[in-house]
Amino acid sequence: MINYIEEIADILLEAMGGDSLSREEVVSMIEIPQDEKMGDYAFPCFKLAKVLRKAPPLIAADIAESIQGFDLFEKVESVNAYVNMFISREGYVADLLKDVVAQKEDFGKSDVGGGKKVLVEYSSPNIAKPFHIGHIRSTVIGNSIALIYQALGFDVEKLNHLGDYGTQFGKMICAYRRWGNKEDVIASPIKTLLTYYTKFHVEAEKDPTLDQEARDIFTRLEQGEPEEMELWQWFREESLKEFNRVYDMFGITFDSYNGESFYSDKMPRFLDELKAKGLLKESEGAQIVELEEAGLPPALITKSDGSTLYITRDIAAAVYRKEHYDFYKNIYVVASQQNLHFQQWIEIVELLGYEWARDCVHVPFGLISMEEGTMSTREGRVIFLEDVLNKAVEKTKEIIVEKGVNTDNVEETARQVGIGAVVFQELSNNRIKDYVFSWDRVLNFEGETGPYVQYTHARAASVLRKAGAEAVAAAEGKCLEDGLDGTYIVSDSAYELLKLIYAMPAVIEEAGERYEPSILTRHIINIAQAFNRFYHNEHVLVKDEDEKTAKLAVVIAAKTAIKNGLALLGMEAPEKM
RNA sequence: GCACCAUUAGCUCAGCUGGAUAGAGUAGCGCACUACGAAUGCGAAGGUCGGGGGUUCGAAUCCCUCAUGGUGCACCA
Numbered sequence: 001m002i003n004y005i006e007e008i009a010d011i012l013l014e015a016m017g018g019d020s021l022s023r024e025e026v027v028s029m030i031e032i033p034q035d036e037k038m039g040d041y042a043f044p045c046f047k048l049a050k051v052l053r054k055a056p057p058l059i060a061a062d063i064a065e066s067i068q069g070f071d072l073f074e075k076v077e078s079v080n081a082y083v084n085m086f087i088s089r090e091g092y093v094a095d096l097l098k099d100v101v102a103q104k105e106d107f108g109k110s111d112v113g114g115g116k117k118v119l120v121e122y123s124s125p126n127i128a129k130p131f132h133i134g135h136i137r138s139t140v141i142g143n144s145i146a147l148i149y150q151a152l153g154f155d156v157e158k159l160n161h162l163g164d165y166g167t168q169f170g171k172m173i174c175a176y177r178r179w180g181n182k183e184d185v186i187a188s189p190i191k192t193l194l195t196y197y198t199k200f201h202v203e204a205e206k207d208p209t210l211d212q213e214a215r216d217i218f219t220r221l222e223q224g225e226p227e228e229m230e231l232w233q234w235f236r237e238e239s240l241k242e243f244n245r246v247y248d249m250f251g252i253t254f255d256s257y258n259g260e261s262f263y264s265d266k267m268p269r270f271l272d273e274l275k276a277k278g279l280l281k282e283s284e285g286a287q288i289v290e291l292e293e294a295g296l297p298p299a300l301i302t303k304s305d306g307s308t309l310y311i312t313r314d315i316a317a318a319v320y321r322k323e324h325y326d327f328y329k330n331i332y333v334v335a336s337q338q339n340l341h342f343q344q345w346i347e348i349v350e351l352l353g354y355e356w357a358r359d360c361v362h363v364p365f366g367l368i369s370m371e372e373g374t375m376s377t378r379e380g381r382v383i384f385l386e387d388v389l390n391k392a393v394e395k396t397k398e399i400i401v402e403k404g405v406n407t408d409n410v411e412e413t414a415r416q417v418g419i420g421a422v423v424f425q426e427l428s429n430n431r432i433k434d435y436v437f438s439w440d441r442v443l444n445f446e447g448e449t450g451p452y453v454q455y456t457h458a459r460a461a462s463v464l465r466k467a468g469a470e471a472v473a474a475a476e477g478k479c480l481e482d483g484l485d486g487t488y489i490v491s492d493s494a495y496e497l498l499k500l501i502y503a504m505p506a507v508i509e510e511a512g513e514r515y516e517p518s519i520l521t522r523h524i525i526n527i528a529q530a531f532n533r534f535y536h537n538e539h540v541l542v543k544d545e546d547e548k549t550a551k552l553a554v555v556i557a558a559k560t561a562i563k564n565g566l567a568l569l570g571m572e573a574p575e576k577m
Numbered sequence: 578g579c580a581c582c583a584u585u586a587g588c589u590c591a592g593c594u595g596g597a598u599a600g601a602g603u604a605g606c607g608c609a610c611u612a613c614g615a616a617u618g619c620g621a622a623g624g625u626c627g628g629g630g631g632u633u634c635g636a637a638u639c640c641c642u643c644a645u646g647g648u649g650c651a652c653c654a
Binding site for chain 2: 028031033034035038042044046049056079080081082126163165166167168260283284285286288295296297298299300302303304305307309310311313335336337338339340341343364366367369399403405406417428429430432433434435438441444445446447448449451452454455456458459462463464465466467510514518519522525526529532533535536537539540541542555576577
């Protein structure tokens with residue numbers, strides 16, 4: 001399909017004559033008016049005023065006059081300082097529909113990535129701790145970013161950097177040995193391990209020797225003592241089973257579960273490098289790196305007892321990943337609370353002389369709180385992610401029964417819609433915003449929600465079913481052989497819908513560049529709204545064969561765009577609901 | 578104390594590298610199911626874009642400042 005902005009830029013350049021503006025400038029100046037009555041594309045002439053030494057409205061009028069005759073345009077007019085261009089709709093719609101039908105499930109994808117390696121680290125829960133609503137952000141946003149990069153033609157590696165290391169495991173093992181039993185852990189791993197953990201803290205208040213015991217156990221664990229290793233491994237596996245239950249509900253998979261423990265033996269090497277470069281400094285018994293020149297507070301690399309910290313492992317992990325994957329980009333979907341942490345370690349990697357330091361990008365997001373305040377596992381103020389998903393599925397089931405929806409499999413549909421609602425909600429707003437969790441909000445299925453978009457898709461599917469497979473195949477055939485009669489689908493509602501579909505590949509690219517799935521989410525809503533408007537305004541299954549064929553092609557395109565878009569958010573699009 | 582982030586309609590939020598009259602959803606109000614699915618569509622109403630300066634032909638958008646809220650800042654991750 002032709003690139004309209006590029007095409008228009010060429011026409012404008014010729015009309016302006018001379019070299020008042022570069023092609024690049026012209027391309028970046030062409031805009032899409034927010035009001036469609038102003039045209040499909042507009043060109044503001046303010047910047048030309050200085051060069052041409054003429055009032056902007058006059059320039060606009062001149063340009064409008066001289067590009068009047070091009071076939072590309074149905075109409076060109078000047079309004080104040082703007083040249084407003086209206087595209088010839090018939091050619092546009094037929095051209096676009098051919099493109100969408102030809103690409104089908106690949107519509108929206110591109111190959112800008114050229115197979116380059118991109119790592120996305122996300123979800124990364126702590127072992128033996130509950131998987132709560134706070135974890136939804138990294139999990140769902142990260143998954144969508146990974147899917148978007150895949151669609152852009154990158155070779156994506158999905159990493160779950162498990163929090164499976166640290167003195168907390170010394171405490172856990174210590175507690176298990178004193179008060180634990182195997183059956184309870186197997187029956188309900190995370191809940192049980194958590195009670196051990198809290199019990200440890202209570203007991204340690206009374207008996208401080210427990211802390212020392214836990215530290216000793218952790219030291220043995222670090223040294224690879226078989227008994228401790230075995231227990232740790234077991235806790236890890238049991239926890240992972242629970243996490244996987246949630247990942248399965250979301251339909252999320254990972255390529256690697258290498259967590260912090262995996263990198264624990266990769267630290268000495270780069271500690272030596274730091275020393276060799278003279279970056280390490282002693283302060284109050286600890287080893288630090290001064291980052292004053294970067295305007296950052298000093299980073300603590302090793303504690304006064306010689307043990308390492310989180311930041312040390314993150315740097316070791318980055319170095320390992322560069323050598324192991326040779327990434328083009330290394331993306332971390334981690335809460336904004338860790339902004340400083342990332343600034344510090346990326347700066348340190350740069351100081352070490354690694355030119356790839358800035359290929360590591362932190363993608364932060366805001367925090368979720370509860371109406372009662374911040375979440376606290378220990379005080380029981382926590383909402384489990386699994387509960388949220390289950391409730392959403394249940395509510396969906398109720399609605400299906402209530403509305404008497406004809407679906408092939410109620411359970412399956414309820415799962416797709418219920419979980420889709422939660423995912424869609426999470427991906428609706430800019431990631432950086434904080435928000436307060438609200439049951440009303442996640443369980444709202446009207447307006448700008450996942451179910452609304454899925455419903456629109458199901459509705460389109462329903463029209464195609466009614467039309468019959470033959471008619472659909474015929475419409476697709478017509479699109480491909482340029483036999484579609486565009487005159488039937490140039491109404492405002494059809495055209496606005498098709499324009500949004502045309503924009504989708506660019507939207508996906510932007511969502512990737514800005515690491516912001518919500519851009520895509522919003523666009524899918526816009527497509528759904530435009531489709532519903534079209535659907536209400538026009539009757540698709542009409543008697544006239546050519547008209548029906550053209551309109552069916554619009555329905556096929558809308559359905560394809562919605563389905564492909566939802567897939568990049570990590571959502572399914574049921575045929576019936 | 579210092580740093581970073583946020584502040585747009587009653588509520589929840591869009592608003593791209595500065596561009597035309599600041600847009601959705603939701604709540605409330607008024608409409609539309611004898612056409613392909615009402616988890617829908619249409620209409621009216623709703624705004625000192627946190628306050629104040631500045632840059633610019635032009636600012637919700639850029640700069641400064643103040644206010645409010647959040648997060649982080651040495652042995653947790």
